[in-house]
Amino acid sequence: MLHDASRAAISRRSLLGLIGLGAGAAALSACSGPSTSASGAGAGSASADAVGGPSFDGVTPAKTISFWSNHPGSSQAITQSIIDKFKAESGITVNLVTAGSTYEDVAQKFQSAQAGGQLPDLVVLSDVWWFRYFMQDSIIPLGNVLKAAKVDLSDYRQGLVADYQYKDSQWAVPWARSTPLFYYNKSHFKAAGLPDRAPATWGEFATWAPKLMAARSTTKAKYAYEHPALAGYAGWTLQNILWGYGGGWSKKDSFDITCDSDPSVKALSYVADSVNKEKWAGVASTSSTDDLAAGACSATIESTGSLVGVQKAVGSRFDVGVGFLPGGPVSTKPVCPTGGCGVGIPKGVDKANQLAAAKFIGFLTNPENTVSFSAATGYLPVRTSADTSSLLAKNPLIGTAIKQLDVTRTQDWARVFLPGADQEMAKSVAAILTQGAGVDATMKTLRTTLEGIYTSQVKPHLS
């Protein structure tokens, strides 16, 4: 039976109905959008018996566990070789799973697995993601399991360990950790007649910048300094300047938002002036170390994890110098935030697997392995007893990065504990630096936004 096609044409009324259906679908998609705090909402207070976590008396470790990683610092090969050594030593097999390339990928995969089972036994937790897992009650406090696995946190760098503490519990163990580092082009500094070192304060650099700009005819640089790409870095690296001026995104160890306080506004005005008024600084679009390596800027701030790549990309064209992050008029140390990621253990997997995962954490970050991991990736050794002489012999610049670990400060809660706050900060800073928005007004708006996030997404989970 042939059917006349023209009669099947959709009438106007059914088309309207269709539009309604489509709108319904769109509304549906809006409801179930990427609200990262949704799935654990029913769990209520995440930390009722948090301090030590579940008891591991009489549990024997499992023989096979899985480890989800995004291979930070291109670490797949070195992680696999540590896994192979662990297998030889303990008999426990660790399956290294590629869970994406960014921390967001890992989060999405972890989120899906929360709903459908097949959880990993060990998962990468970045500085801005672990607190969300804590709020969703999807990771366990590590006190008891580390004790059962005989992992002692006292030999770890305390500043890095403290990054994963909340409510007297430890929620992750530092693994691939980095800090920002001041990078500069030694030949540019020489051409401008500057000393061969990083500036001690941002005030000092403000006096250096005009000299670097004056030397541009020989250096061919575009800017004396480049602010790191705003998305992903503004919230992180700007803490350095904020702290130097005595400000911050929020008060130390508190959710009290201070991004519009006097010192914070002063700090950000310095940043805004460097770009908009004095015009010696630019803003990187994706990666300021690319521009440094190309000689397009004379100095920048980026992660220590980029060090090896920068040196490789520069080759023999010029010497790369590195130094501590400059301080400000109020504080010169500690003004360096920490970053990178640690590893944590999900809730809802067998205790035997959790115990095996904890044993592997201890092995993964033991003094010997943290050094070989550092050598392969550029991340910093997380143990105080680690013998870093081989690292220093291979690459003297990494010594500066390691020494800077002694003057780090735990990040502002507003950045790392508020879901999505990092993006809001990046947006606000972008408005100031690239659209000429006023610092004061923008920061007041940011404060309202951040407080809104706290009230709606964080506070309900903390009572």
Place this chain on the structure above:
Amino acid sequence: MSLALTRAGGPAIVGNAERRGGRKDHSGHEATVDESIVGPDPWTRRVFGGYLPLIIACLIIVLPLLWMVLGSFKTADEVITQDLVLWPHHPSFAAYANASAKVNFPQLFMNSVLVTAVGATVKVVLAITSAYAFAFLRFPGKRIIFLAILVALMVPSQVSLVPNYITIAGMGGVNTYWGIILPGLGTAFGTFLLRQNFMSLPIDVLEAAEMDGAGHLSRLFRMVVPMSTPAIATVALVTIVDEWNNYIWPLVITTDDSRMTLPVGLTLLKNIEGDPSAYPILMAGAVVVILPVLIVFLFLQRYIVAGLTQGAVK
């Protein structure tokens, strides 16, 4: 017209009045007969109206790809530089070697080919058969079902990610080929596009076939499919590219590189810590992923063009 006049010159000058008057002198105007019918075709219009936009459009598409291929043969300091390096000074396959040291390309390539071949074939067959049903068959609830398909077209795939995962994981499909392929098989886009195309086919041809005793299957495969080659080739191409490039679902459902597809594998080359030295390696990886799709496109575009120039009814 004025352009034509300046170009033609001599006996080829063809103003309207002159042409009417000069008809008798037939031989002298022979060369311009065509032009008087189709209108003048001055070189300026051919260049500015035809070739130039084409060339610009091609360059916009080709240059980034070309730059990627060139970049994959460069060293890091030739990519990250202020002095433009067009041609690699020491072209080498080092980046390709580096990339394949990090990623098990043969295995991932196999996985991608398998997933794409099976997934795209099933999708296209489903699209053709369902579109035929919507275009030519009469059955209850037809318009409601078609509307439901259109609604499915409007739901972003991210929305169904978690429900799909729960379903597939519950069926034991994590890290399996069928787990990667199954949820993507429903193809609202292909059904919709082919139905619209089938409805534009001349119904007389199919009625004639029916009178000659052709059943549904032979009408579909001997009449409808050959007449709709360009549309089907388009759907096939889009489907293949979609399947090949699909990232988030294979990422979520696979756990190791025994089942991982190429786009997921590429993430192994990317370093979340900005690494200026990694660009040649990233470009080499991208070349490996893009090449097969380009070859498929070159193959299929012949059908798209051939189909467009074929007459359906004579």
